[in-house]
Amino acid sequence: MLMEYTGLKPEYSAMLKQAYEAMARAYVPYSGFQVGAALLDAEGQTHYGCNVENAAYGPTNCAERTALFRAIADGRSAGEFRAIAVIGDTDGPIAPCGICRQVMVELCAPDTPVIMGNLRGAWSIATVAELLPGAFTPASLNKEEHELT
Amino acid sequence: MLMEYTGLKPEYSAMLKQAYEAMARAYVPYSGFQVGAALLDAEGQTHYGCNVENAAYGPTNCAERTALFRAIADGRSAGEFRAIAVIGDTDGPIAPCGICRQVMVELCAPDTPVIMGNLRGAWSIATVAELLPGAFTPASLNKEEHELT
Amino acid sequence: MLMEYTGLKPEYSAMLKQAYEAMARAYVPYSGFQVGAALLDAEGQTHYGCNVENAAYGPTNCAERTALFRAIADGRSAGEFRAIAVIGDTDGPIAPCGICRQVMVELCAPDTPVIMGNLRGAWSIATVAELLPGAFTPASLNKEEHELT
Amino acid sequence: MLMEYTGLKPEYSAMLKQAYEAMARAYVPYSGFQVGAALLDAEGQTHYGCNVENAAYGPTNCAERTALFRAIADGRSAGEFRAIAVIGDTDGPIAPCGICRQVMVELCAPDTPVIMGNLRGAWSIATVAELLPGAFTPASLNKEEHELT
Numbered sequence: 001m002l003m004e005y006t007g008l009k010p011e012y013s014a015m016l017k018q019a020y021e022a023m024a025r026a027y028v029p030y031s032g033f034q035v036g037a038a039l040l041d042a043e044g045q046t047h048y049g050c051n052v053e054n055a056a057y058g059p060t061n062c063a064e065r066t067a068l069f070r071a072i073a074d075g076r077s078a079g080e081f082r083a084i085a086v087i088g089d090t091d092g093p094i095a096p097c098g099i100c101r102q103v104m105v106e107l108c109a110p111d112t113p114v115i116m117g118n119l120r121g122a123w124s125i126a127t128v129a130e131l132l133p134g135a136f137t138p139a140s141l142n143k144e145e146h147e148l149t
Numbered sequence: 150m151l152m153e154y155t156g157l158k159p160e161y162s163a164m165l166k167q168a169y170e171a172m173a174r175a176y177v178p179y180s181g182f183q184v185g186a187a188l189l190d191a192e193g194q195t196h197y198g199c200n201v202e203n204a205a206y207g208p209t210n211c212a213e214r215t216a217l218f219r220a221i222a223d224g225r226s227a228g229e230f231r232a233i234a235v236i237g238d239t240d241g242p243i244a245p246c247g248i249c250r251q252v253m254v255e256l257c258a259p260d261t262p263v264i265m266g267n268l269r270g271a272w273s274i275a276t277v278a279e280l281l282p283g284a285f286t287p288a289s290l291n292k293e294e295h296e297l298t
Numbered sequence: 299m300l301m302e303y304t305g306l307k308p309e310y311s312a313m314l315k316q317a318y319e320a321m322a323r324a325y326v327p328y329s330g331f332q333v334g335a336a337l338l339d340a341e342g343q344t345h346y347g348c349n350v351e352n353a354a355y356g357p358t359n360c361a362e363r364t365a366l367f368r369a370i371a372d373g374r375s376a377g378e379f380r381a382i383a384v385i386g387d388t389d390g391p392i393a394p395c396g397i398c399r400q401v402m403v404e405l406c407a408p409d410t411p412v413i414m415g416n417l418r419g420a421w422s423i424a425t426v427a428e429l430l431p432g433a434f435t436p437a438s439l440n441k442e443e444h445e446l447t
Numbered sequence: 448m449l450m451e452y453t454g455l456k457p458e459y460s461a462m463l464k465q466a467y468e469a470m471a472r473a474y475v476p477y478s479g480f481q482v483g484a485a486l487l488d489a490e491g492q493t494h495y496g497c498n499v500e501n502a503a504y505g506p507t508n509c510a511e512r513t514a515l516f517r518a519i520a521d522g523r524s525a526g527e528f529r530a531i532a533v534i535g536d537t538d539g540p541i542a543p544c545g546i547c548r549q550v551m552v553e554l555c556a557p558d559t560p561v562i563m564g565n566l567r568g569a570w571s572i573a574t575v576a577e578l579l580p581g582a583f584t585p586a587s588l589n590k591e592e593h594e595l596t
Contacts (some may be wrong), residue, residue: 052218056285059248095587100545247503323520352549400503
């Protein structure tokens with residue numbers, strides 16, 4: 001059972017609880033390490049994600065990416081997400097991996113809040129830009145475009 | 150507009166049309182190459198997927214994986230999918246990449262049909278096992294378990 | 299200690315022994331599953347690879363890919379490799395994962411032999427094309443180019 | 448031709464020049480975006496890397512990872528690298544992607560310097576820990592182990 005997230009604003013606390021629901025559906029036969037995510041879009045709809053492992057390790061997908069990819073497949077646009085919450089059974093608030101941060105940078109505005117929690121009431125918030133400082137971005141690929149901005 | 154899939158059974162033809170709907174939502178600023186997928190589960194529900202690219206290329210996710218990962222996040226179980234359809238604007242029927250085939254091997258029964266199509270009526274069907282012959286499987290990782298089966 | 303590969307031609311047997319040397323250097327704190335690879339280039343030089351795991355699973359790299367990527371970084375050209383050998387402690391000959399097969403399709407000629415072995419003398423050979431039938435290839439991405447060939 | 452890296456210490460400037468040599472060997476038929484890397488180990492040996500792309504995008508490997516994976520395959524140990532340099536034809540110093548940062552966190556000490564440059568004399572330095580703040584680490588996976596440290 002989840003403990004309370006003291007001091008966290010109710011909307012974000014609710015998102016961590018939604019992420020916790022998705023966490024139970026994680027497919028983790030190799031690590032046993034379940035992670036859940038809940039992504040809030042501009043219309044107020046939530047997109048759920050969990051991690052899905054693979055015997056070959058490399059094709060494994062994390063909870064955050066599952067939530068982001070499915071939202072795109074449902075017609076949501078890059079840059080229009082309001083917040084993403086992630087939860088796992090870690091000591092402190094769970095930390096998104098570098099792949100997920102790179103996908104957040106691609107699909108979320110830099111100031112999008114990422115709410116990270118564990119099962120025992122620990123939480124922290126950082127923006128997408130703070131999680132991947134000086135990120136490799138779409139502009140990095142195209143010098144000319146970058147020079148125009 | 151899609152052309153007819155002559156000779157393909159109606160259920161699979163309908164799946165390619167669903168995959169085509171999802172294809173329009175692909176996020177492909179780098180390749181411009183849109184792909185869509187439709188995954189049919191045991192209860193007859195369809196899970197949609199499209200490809201979602203990334204400036205760093207490696208974090209890119211294909212349509213087939215988007216559909217599979219989201220179905221797991223919605224509580225579907227590995228091994229219980231009935232068929233998956235994939236479509237793209239290729240010369241012949243589109244071919245799933247090796248990562249997607251590895252994820253299919255993990256999450257689908259070996260005889261699950263993969264229906265591959267293009268926009269001009271070309272189609273082909275292969276099972277998951279045929280697409281990745283002699284695959285690296287969960288059993289490969291665990292020698293003891295494998296010896297018991 | 300490796301057992302003999304009865305019936306395998308000496309050149310390929312030697313390659314499996316080279317792959318076995320690289321296998322000992324695998325970084326596998328999560329699975330404990332070591333894999334080694336040896337890639338033979340057109341000039342007769344061998345490029346070694348092992349798997350390198352990651353706590354986040356997704357960034358994990360397999361032995362075959364390590365060998366192929368490093369050979370490119372040393373100036374070898376795509377399409378000019380003569381053979382690749384892979385070894386692991388599996389029941390039968392080890393099977394390359396789907397990601398590695400996709401990289402082989404990109405960097406090796408379709409008829410390049412892949413020699414797969416285990417530690418107890420089991421072996422098999424398949425071509426790159428046989429391991430990923432009807433592969434997604436560079437031509438798949440570019441319809442026009444494809445139509446010219 | 449490379450411009451001078453004014454104000455950068457000579458050892459790091461030399462590393463960027465080594466990375467530039469490797470950059471020329473990049474396999475980039477899809478983006479045309481070449482990247483090179485040079486990894487310095489504890490014995491003073493350099494391990495070269497370049498990016499290697501794939502038609503399926505997802506299997507693409509970056510220059511930094513090529514250098515790190517090959518060093519492990521040559522018997523170097525995680526945690527023993529002295530510095531890594533990365534170069535590309537970007538406006539400012541090139542930025543490593545999130546996957547590469549996750550691999551650096553796994554294989555390098557947190558205070559390992561990452562030297563980032565472009566072709567026109569721009570450079571910057573950050574530690575591995577600074578590039579992926581609050582990273583998901585091996586300790587994140589194993590609660591018990593983490594509690595002991």
